[in-house]
Amino acid sequence: xIKALLFDVFGTCVDWRSAIAREVAAVLPEVDALAFADxxxxxxxxxxxxxxxxxxxxxxxDDLHRENLHRVAERFGVIAxxxxxxxxxxxxxxxxxxxxxSALKRQRIIAPCSNGSIALMTRLAxxxxxxxxxxxxxxxxxxxxxxxxxxxxxxxxxxxxxxAVMMVAAHNGDLAAARALGLKTAFVxxxxxxxxDQRSDLGPEADWDVIAPDFLxxxxxxxxxx
Amino acid sequence: xIKALLFDVFGTCVDWRSAIAREVAAVLPEVDALAFADxxxxxxxxxxxxxxxxxxxxxxxDDLHRENLHRVAERFGVIAxxxxxxxxxxxxxxxxxxxxxSALKRQRIIAPCSNGSIALMTRLAxxxxxxxxxxxxxxxxxxxxxxxxxxxxxxxxxxxxxxAVMMVAAHNGDLAAARALGLKTAFVxxxxxxxxDQRSDLGPEADWDVIAPDFLxxxxxxxxxx
Numbered sequence: 001x002i003k004a005l006l007f008d009v010f011g012t013c014v015d016w017r018s019a020i021a022r023e024v025a026a027v028l029p030e031v032d033a034l035a036f037a038d039x040x041x042x043x044x045x046x047x048x049x050x051x052x053x054x055x056x057x058x059x060x061x062d063d064l065h066r067e068n069l070h071r072v073a074e075r076f077g078v079i080a081x082x083x084x085x086x087x088x089x090x091x092x093x094x095x096x097x098x099x100x101x102s103a104l105k106r107q108r109i110i111a112p113c114s115n116g117s118i119a120l121m122t123r124l125a126x127x128x129x130x131x132x133x134x135x136x137x138x139x140x141x142x143x144x145x146x147x148x149x150x151x152x153x154x155x156x157x158x159x160x161x162x163x164a165v166m167m168v169a170a171h172n173g174d175l176a177a178a179r180a181l182g183l184k185t186a187f188v189x190x191x192x193x194x195x196x197d198q199r200s201d202l203g204p205e206a207d208w209d210v211i212a213p214d215f216l217x218x219x220x221x222x223x224x225x226x
Numbered sequence: 227x228i229k230a231l232l233f234d235v236f237g238t239c240v241d242w243r244s245a246i247a248r249e250v251a252a253v254l255p256e257v258d259a260l261a262f263a264d265x266x267x268x269x270x271x272x273x274x275x276x277x278x279x280x281x282x283x284x285x286x287x288d289d290l291h292r293e294n295l296h297r298v299a300e301r302f303g304v305i306a307x308x309x310x311x312x313x314x315x316x317x318x319x320x321x322x323x324x325x326x327x328s329a330l331k332r333q334r335i336i337a338p339c340s341n342g343s344i345a346l347m348t349r350l351a352x353x354x355x356x357x358x359x360x361x362x363x364x365x366x367x368x369x370x371x372x373x374x375x376x377x378x379x380x381x382x383x384x385x386x387x388x389x390a391v392m393m394v395a396a397h398n399g400d401l402a403a404a405r406a407l408g409l410k411t412a413f414v415x416x417x418x419x420x421x422x423d424q425r426s427d428l429g430p431e432a433d434w435d436v437i438a439p440d441f442l443x444x445x446x447x448x449x450x451x452x
Contacts, residue, residue, distance in 0.1 A: 119385040134351075134360060
């Protein structure tokens, strides 16, 4: 029986691209805001990879976002204010996210299992109205997904075995890492996370335990035991 | 400026004694339920003290509660079911707690800084309707209050300096530990936490930054900047 649901957040619960581009446009009107947003997000995985691989101790994503901002700004030939990196705390939910999470919360414990820090996830939840029961993820494990420690530390913090926990994500890779540890998996596609020309994660790439078009359908499926 | 409020939970947000006695009475009708509840709570601090002093590695409060249950049951000459230790997840809030926390949450980040684990605090919040933004406290620091690490790790998880955080508690000792680290302090007395004959923490024992009769008054005081 599934007792708790863990959620990927960036892309799965919130639309980072639109909000980041909007905030970039407000303070750096001279750049192509969507291209800047994509470039900033493009630095995300390489920055975490160094930490995952042990080349750098754990540094919270807030700091990586700030470092990456300045790296991207230099490439675009502009100087960005430090404060812009707080834009990641002000992302908007997808249309079904808040109602879906609220319905799921009535059934089970819900928590983010994101690479965002507790600080970032807490402020983002307040902005976007995400009704988490608690905040789990990278900070708990002091490492980054898809390292096993992050999923396992999140389950352990709830004192639940992986089999009693379901990972919900719009990213097949995230679900593959979770499944390898025994967690249940739910895929919810987000077809415009990377804009209209998105080419990755357009559909499920494995037989995930649940495949649902949005969080409301996921709530219905889990309530029905299907 | 205060950006976040950290709360003691057992006694400050919830009335542990009534609920524990009620659950004890339901499964151990042969014992004096209030005396059993008091004895069980009496084992709480000594069990944590060993860990605080380094005589034992960090063990979550869920496990200490279970160990203490069996120690107390033996003293009362009964055998208690393990499941009774989950009674600590089913404590009821004081009458002002939920409305007060909800009002405070509209102003600032709110989180428990309790000796309860993330698992325990999460389940208790769901039972009692405590609308936390995230769950901080002992599990984050892997140590127990009043050790400085627990308060400091909770501030650090929010990426806030201690001066931007206020500790709210019904216990003078908790506030003294927090103040020594630079946190702001708010005292809210809970005069019947230990029953009608309570003799400790009946009033403030220092000039705490705010002294309020309940959480609703605290919310009003903080909103007014007083």
